[in-house]
Amino acid sequence: MSAAAPAPPPLANSPRRWWALAALTLSVLIIALDGTVITVALPTLSGELGADSAQLQWINGGYLLALSVAMLPVGLLGDRYGHKRVLACGITLFGLASLAGTQAGSPGQLIAVRTVLGLAAAMIMPVSMAVLPRIFGPAELPKAIGVWTAATAVGMPVGPLVGGWLLNHFWWGSVFLFNVPVVVLALIASLWLLPADRTRDRGAAVPFDTVGTVLSALGITALVYGTILVPDDGWGSPRVLGGVLGGAVLLVAFAVWQRRYPHPLVDLRLFADPRFRWGTLVAVFVNFALMGIMFVVPQYLQEVLGHDAFGTGLRILPLIGGLMAAATLGETLVPRLGARVVVAAGLLVFAAGTLVGAVTGGGDGYGYAALWLTLTGFGFGLAVVPATSLVMSSLPAEASGRGTSLLETVQQVGAVLGVAGLGSLLSAGYLARLSTAGVNGPDAAAARDSVSGAGAVAARLHDPGLLDSAHRAFVHGMSLAMLVCAAIALAAAVLAALFLPAKAPAGGEPKAGAGGPVPPAREVATSTADSGQSLA
Secondary structure, X not given: OOOOOOOOOOOOOOOHHHHHHHHHHHHHHHHXXXXXXXXXXXXXXXXXXXXXXXXXXXHHHHHHHHHHHHHHHHHHHHHHHOHHHHHHHHHHHHHHHHHHHHOOOOHHHHHHHHHHHHHHHHHHHHHHHHHHHHOOOOOOHHHHHHHHHHHHHHHHHHHHHHHHHHHHHOOOOHHHHOHHHHXXXXXXXXXXXXXXXXXOXXXXXXXXXXXXXXXXXXXXXXXXXXXHOHHHHOOOOHHHHHHHHHHHHHHHHHHHHHXXXXXXXXXXXXXXXXXXXXXHHHHHHHHHHHHHHHHHHHHHHHHHOOOOHHHHHHHHHHHHHHHHHHHHHHHHHHHHHOHHHHHHHHHHHHHHHHHHHXXXXXXXXXXXXXXXXXXXXXXXXXXXXXXXXXXXXXXXXHHHHHHHHHHXXXXXXXXXXXXXXXXXXXXXXXXXXXXXXXXXXXXXXXXXXXXXXXXXHHHHXXXXXXXXXXXXXXXXXXXXXXXXHHHXXXXXXHHHHHHOOOOOOOOOOOOOOOOOOOOHHHHHHHHHHOOOOOOO
C-alpha cells in the first residue's frame, strides 16, 4: 500500500496566505531595523547616559549574547509549544522591552533592555521562518522565502537612516519608541492571519536538553564577560582569566554532554563533514571581523569626522551596498569558478578593505573611509554566500533544524566576540595614545573613558589640543582593530583555499521545511542584521 500524500498547508489555496506572509515579514523587519538602528545611536548614548567604552560594548554585546544563547533552545520550544505561540510571545516581549528602553536612565538599565530585546529576537527569527512551510506549498515556498529574506535585508540600510533621523529630531529614546507601533501591528496580524498550531507538534515528545542549554548559556556568557573586562582589568586580571578559561571549560563540558545525551541540542557530528566544518569556520571569522568593524566605524564617523547621527547612517551605506552587490554576484560566480575560489577571493577583498582602513590618518576625510567600507562590504558578501551554501548542502534532512541552529549560533558567538575583542583592542589603543597633560583628575578620567567624553571635556575647557589628541588616539585604536580584522580574513582565505570543497554535490541543496535550513540569502541577511545587529 502506498503512503498517503502529505496534507497541504492550511492556507495553501487561500489569498490570506500572502497577508500572513506580510505579518511574518513585518516581525523580522522590526528586528533588522532595531539591530542596526542602535549603530548610529552609540555616540549619542555615550554622551546622554555617560556610557564608557565597556558599557557601549555591552549595549551591543548584551543583545548579541542573548541572541546567541537563546538560538539553540528556541527551536525546541517552538516544536513543543507551537510556533505561533512562541512567535507571539517573542513579538510581545520585543514590544515591552522597547517600551522599557524609552525609560532607561542609566547604561546598566539600557544594557538590560538590549539583552531582553536579543532574547525576543531569538524567539522571532527562527520561528517565523519555520511557519512558512505551514502557509505555502512547495511551488510557492521559494517565492515566500525570498520575500521574507528581503525584509531582513531592507532593514540593514534603513535602520541607520531611521536612527539618524530620529536622533536629529527627537530624544534618544525615540529609537526604541519607534518599534512599538510596528510591534503592535505585527502582533495583531500574526494572531489573526497565521494558521493555528497543531495540537501536538512533531518535536513535543522529545525531552528538552536542560543541561545542555544551561552549559551553553553559562559558557558563552562567561567567555564574553571575560573579554569585555579586558580594557579595564587587562588580560592578566583574575576576573578576565576566570571568565575566559571558565567559559572554555563550560563549552568543552557542553560538547561532551552533547555527544553523550540521546537528544542533544546540536549534532556535533556535523563537523565531520568538511563542507560544514570549513564553511562554518569562514562564517565565524568574517562575522567576528565585521561586527567589530561595525562597532568602531560609527564612532569614527561621528566623533572624529564630526557627522551627525543621520549623516553617520548615510555614510555607512557603502558597506551595505558592497555587501548586497557581492551577495548577488557571488551566486553567479560560484557555478563558473567554484565555491573555493570565490570564497577565498572574497576574503582577500575583505582583507584588502580592512588593510586600507588600517592606514587611515587623522586628517583623512570621508571619501577615504567610503573606499575601504565598500571594499570590506563587498568582500564580506562575496565570501559568506558561497560558504553558507556549502554548509546548507551538508545538512541531512533528519538533522537540518539542529544544523541550522548550530550554524546561526556560532555565527552570533563570532559576532559577540568581535564586538568584545576588537572593542577591547580599540580601547587599549585609544588609551595608549591619549594625552591628558594639563587636564585635572575628573576631566582626565572622562577623557579616558571614551572619545566622546574627551570631546565634551575639550569643548568645555576650550582645549583643542585634547580634542586633537583624542581623535588621533581613536584613529590609532581603530587602525589596530583593522589590522586584526585583516589578519583574520587572510587566515580564513588560506584555510578556504586549502580545505574548502570546491562545490556542493549535485542535488545536495537542502529542502526548506519547518525547522529546516534556510537558503543562503537568508543566512547572509540574518548574520549581517543581527551582526549589525550591530550593524548592531
